[in-house]
Amino acid sequence: MAIKYSQTVMDHFTNPRNVGELEAPDGIGEVGNPACGDIMTFTIKVDNDVIEDVKFKTFGCGAAIAVSSMISEMAKGKGLEDALKISNKDVADQLEGLPANKMHCSNLGADALHAAIRSYYNAKENGQSTPEVVTVDHDHEHEEEKEGHTCKCPHCEIETPLDIPYCKSCGREVS
Amino acid sequence: MDRIYMDHIAGTPLLAEALEAMLPFYKEKFGNPSSIHGFGEEAETAMSEAREKVSSLIGALPEEILFTSCGTESNNFAFKGVTKALRSKGNHIVTTPVEHFSIMHTIKALEKAGFEVTQVPVDNTGTVDPQEVADAITDGTILVSVQHANPEVGTVQPLADIGALCKEEGVVFHTDAVDSTGNIPVDVNKLNVDLLSLAGNMFYGPKGAAALYVRKGTRIQPLLDGGIQERGKRAGTENVPAIVGMGVAAEEAAKSMEERSGHLNQLGKKLMSGLSDRIENLHVFGHPENRLPGHVSVGVEFVEGESILLFMDMQGVAVASGSACISRSLKVSHVMLAMGIDHATAQGSVLFSLGKDNTEAEVDKVFEVLPPIVQRLRDMSPLYKKKTT
Numbered sequence: 428m429a430i431k432y433s434q435t436v437m438d439h440f441t442n443p444r445n446v447g448e449l450e451a452p453d454g455i456g457e458v459g460n461p462a463c464g465d466i467m468t469f470t471i472k473v474d475n476d477v478i479e480d481v482k483f484k485t486f487g488c489g490a491a492i493a494v495s496s497m498i499s500e501m502a503k504g505k506g507l508e509d510a511l512k513i514s515n516k517d518v519a520d521q522l523e524g525l526p527a528n529k530m531h532c533s534n535l536g537a538d539a540l541h542a543a544i545r546s547y548y549n550a551k552e553n554g555q556s557t558p559e560v561v562t563v564d565h566d567h568e569h570e571e572e573k574e575g576h577t578c579k580c581p582h583c584e585i586e587t588p589l590d591i592p593y594c595k596s597c598g599r600e601v602s
Numbered sequence: 603m604d605r606i607y608m609d610h611i612a613g614t615p616l617l618a619e620a621l622e623a624m625l626p627f628y629k630e631k632f633g634n635p636s637s638i639h640g641f642g643e644e645a646e647t648a649m650s651e652a653r654e655k656v657s658s659l660i661g662a663l664p665e666e667i668l669f670t671s672c673g674t675e676s677n678n679f680a681f682k683g684v685t686k687a688l689r690s691k692g693n694h695i696v697t698t699p700v701e702h703f704s705i706m707h708t709i710k711a712l713e714k715a716g717f718e719v720t721q722v723p724v725d726n727t728g729t730v731d732p733q734e735v736a737d738a739i740t741d742g743t744i745l746v747s748v749q750h751a752n753p754e755v756g757t758v759q760p761l762a763d764i765g766a767l768c769k770e771e772g773v774v775f776h777t778d779a780v781d782s783t784g785n786i787p788v789d790v791n792k793l794n795v796d797l798l799s800l801a802g803n804m805f806y807g808p809k810g811a812a813a814l815y816v817r818k819g820t821r822i823q824p825l826l827d828g829g830i831q832e833r834g835k836r837a838g839t840e841n842v843p844a845i846v847g848m849g850v851a852a853e854e855a856a857k858s859m860e861e862r863s864g865h866l867n868q869l870g871k872k873l874m875s876g877l878s879d880r881i882e883n884l885h886v887f888g889h890p891e892n893r894l895p896g897h898v899s900v901g902v903e904f905v906e907g908e909s910i911l912l913f914m915d916m917q918g919v920a921v922a923s924g925s926a927c928i929s930r931s932l933k934v935s936h937v938m939l940a941m942g943i944d945h946a947t948a949q950g951s952v953l954f955s956l957g958k959d960n961t962e963a964e965v966d967k968v969f970e971v972l973p974p975i976v977q978r979l980r981d982m983s984p985l986y987k988k989k990t991t
Contacts, residue, residue, distance in 0.1 A: 430908065430928075440912065446982050457984070465906075465927075468984040484984040486949075488908035488927035492982065533927070 433523035436493040443492055445499035447482040453550070455560040456542025458535045465491040467539040468560075469499075473547050476507050483539070490525050490533035497522050498536035507544055513537050527582055527597045538563050605918045606964045610804075611753045611781060611897065611955035612922060617806040617854055620847040624808065627843035635840055636831060645842045652849025656813055659852040660779075660798060661789035668814045668832045669845050673780035674704035675825070676799035676814040679836070680776045681708045683822035684745050684797065685717060688774070692742030695719045698730050699940035700757075701749050702778055706936065718742075727889040728757035728941050736767040746775050750793075751782035754924050754937045754953060755888035756897030758782065765794025774820060780804055780812075784855035785894060786863065796820045802848030805855040806958075811844035862958045866896030869956050873965050874898045880973045885947055887938065896956030901938075901947040904986035905979040910952055913975040919968060924951040946985065 432440070452470035459466035465487030472480040481502050483495040498518045502510045515537045519525045525534060542561040550558035580594035580601060594601050607615070627648065633641025635649050650664070657664045670676045685695065697709065699721045709719050720738045722730050730748060739746065746768050751758045761777055768775035776797035779788055783798075784805025790798055797820060801812035816822055816835070828837025855862075878884055883903035902910065907923030914921055922928075924935030926949060938948040954968070980986040 430912070440909075441916070443982065466984055484982055486904065486983040486985050487906050488925070489912045491906075491927075492909060529927075 430489065431526060432489055432493070433525075435497075435521070435523045436490060436525065439493035439496040439522065440489040443496035445482050445496065445503070446484065448484060449480060449482050452543075452558065454543040454545070454547030454558050456539045456544070456546055456563070457560055458539040458542060458563040459487070460564070465533050465535060467491065467495050467535055469495075469539045469543040471502075471540075471543045471547065473507065478502050478505055478507065478510055478544075481540070481543075488529070488533055490529040491535070493522055494518055494525075494534055494536040495539070498540050502540055507547070511541055511544055513540065530597050535563075603918045605920065606960070606967060607920050608954045608956055608960060608964075608968070609920050609922050610957040611894075611953065613803045613809065614806045614957055615959070616803075616808050616847065617851050619854065620807055620850040623850045624843040624847040627846055631842075635842060636829065648846050648849075649840060649842055652845045652852075655849040655853045655856075656800070657815075659788070659856050660783060660800065660815060661791055662815050663818065665833070666790075666815055666818060668816060668836050669840055670812045670814055670836060671810060671841065672812045673702070673778070673799055673801035673804075676780070676801070676812050677702065677704040677778055678708050679814050679822070679825045680797045680799060681705065681712065681745070681747065682825055683835075684774055684776070684820075685712060686823040687821040688744040692740075692744045693717045694740050694742040694744065696722060696735060696738045696743055696746040696773075698722055698724060698748055700724050700728055700752055700755075700937045701747070702753070702780070705747065705749075705778060722748075724940055726942050727892075728752055728755045728887075728937065729889055729892070730759055730764070732760055732763040732767055735764050736771065739768070739771050739773055743771075743773050746773050748775075748777055749781075750777045750779040750788070750798075751786070751894050752888070752937060753781045753955075754935055754951075755899045755941065756893040756955075757889040758786065758892045758894065760892075761793045761795065769794050781894065784852065785859075787859065790815055790817065797822075802844065802851055805851050807848035807851030808844045810841050811848035813848075858958075863895040865958065866956055869960055869962065869965055870896040870898055872962065873954060873956070873968065874900075876965065876969050877972070880969055881976055885943075887941070887943065887951070894955075896960070898954040898956075900952050900954075901943065902950040902952060902976055903947060904950070904983045905976060906949045907951050909979050910950075910972075910975055913978075914971060917971045917975075919971055922953040922955070924953065925949045 449470040453473040454471045457468045467485045469483045471478050481499045483499050485492050485495040515534045518536050519534050542563045546558045546561040582597050582599045631644050633645040635646040653664045653667050657667045722734045722738050724730050765775050774796045777795050778799045780801045783800035796817040798815040803809045824835050826837045885901035887899040907925030908927040926934040934948045
């Protein structure tokens with residue numbers, strides 16, 4: 428299958444911004460699992476409830492790397508409350524879209540960033556000097572097709588349960 | 603930029619001679635081989651010649667070759683056609699967990715229709731034990747099918763032994779030889795097979811022409827109902843130009859097999875050892891000796907295959923991967939999981955399938971291009987950091 432990524436995705440994939448890990452971070456977030464393919468870790472520096480700096484490390488496909496890079500740019504300089512409002516969909520929109528079958532598995536940047544922010548809040552609340560990593564489990568299950576219960580979404584071709592009116596993966600309506 | 607193609611397992615370039623032979627059948631020789639006039643006859647004659655060339659590549663009789671449209675059709679035809687014909691004798695099928703999707707998904711459909719399937723496991727080289735296959739056969743077994751060579755890891759199965767055991771048991775034996783035919787010696791009598799799937803575009807023929815070998819006396823029902831083409835076993839007007847091209851490619855494959863595989867073995871060995879020398883934490887998949895020539899399948903730890911492929915493609919090198927991110931279904935290769943390779947390692951899968959036109963200089967180019975890509979991605983990977991600290 429030829430992979431069709433937008434120019435913005437290819438730009439962020441080939442020249443990812445903010446790669447790495449901050450020393451003495453104020454928050455650490457992690458999301459993903461190797462069965463799905465993508466793992467992202469984010470570290471943030473917070474000053475006056477503003478994200479001063481952010482760095483990421485990602486194991487994953489082109490989309491996962493581009494998503495991490497894009498949200499790191501979007502989050503830098505933002506207030507924590509505003510950063511929490513960034514959704515995975517916002518990131519995909521900023522990237523001029525992602526292939527439908529990558530929307531769920533690779534588009535986890537916002538989850539990873541939010542986990543890092545939660546890690547910061549947790550440390551602050553508990554008076555810890557070093558934050559503990561917050562890990563978000565990726566809920567996507569690649570189960571064996573259950574007899575008669577799933578079928579392929581006509582939009583993104585990912586298996587999705589028959590009994591819900593929208594695709595679990597791409598979110599579009601399924602009649 | 604010069605592009606380098608190392609994905610021959612996905613399809614080979616078309617032989618110039620094959621294309622030349624095909625062109626008249628798109629132009630003035632456009633007749634339908636079923637017609638009795640001169641136009642039909644010249645198409646029929648060309649198709650018969652192709653049938654002879656394809657049959658002689660695998661040591662079969664011309665009348666044992668049924669032309670189909672692709673390897674997937676051949677595999678569907680074998681499974682659905684034989685089980686339909688032998689339904690009254692039993693409902694049990696024996697196969698392996700490393701088969702192509704055209705078999706894996708056909709099995710699911712047959713299970714829904716009431717057939718029982720036993721999948722004999724493979725070891726960590728991807729090889730099945732012939733005795734385990736024989737042990738899986740029951741009184742109700744009507745079909746055994748084991749792939750000849752695996753496209754993802756290159757392993758070649760001990761087919762002749764499995765075939766001999768099936769013969770003893772009197773069970774019909776099919777092999778998916780799509781990835782081996784034309785590339786390594788395939789002889790239906792030495793391998794003791796009753797049915798064999800092959801496809802022209804795996805040995806420098808065109809897409810759209812493939813075949814199912816059916817040993818004389820083997821019962822099979824058609825997949826498509828219609829006219830009496832292919833002795834009533836496969837209805838539908840034949841793709842004459844593609845069949846003619848496959849014939850030329852089959853003849854050429856038989857002629858130059860030794861030379862091609864000598865070249866491919868040499869390049870494959872160079873590539874495999876060179877990658878192991880240059881990249882740490884690299885796993886080599888498949889059987890060390892019993893494998894397709896020029897097929898190198900590796901797992902690069904701590905990085906994901908699609909990212910590697912994208913960067914290699916930018917440098918003009920075309921390869922494949924069994925990573926979940928590559929597949930539309932986002933599932934990691936079932937072949938690698940069946941061999942006991944863990945998810946994270948399978949995610950870093952890179953497959954090189956070399957062809958007759960690849961050169962040493964092109965392999966050297968891979969050595970130049972790949973290690974920096976791997977390092978760059980590892981520096982970005984949270985798994986790599988965890989491992990080194």
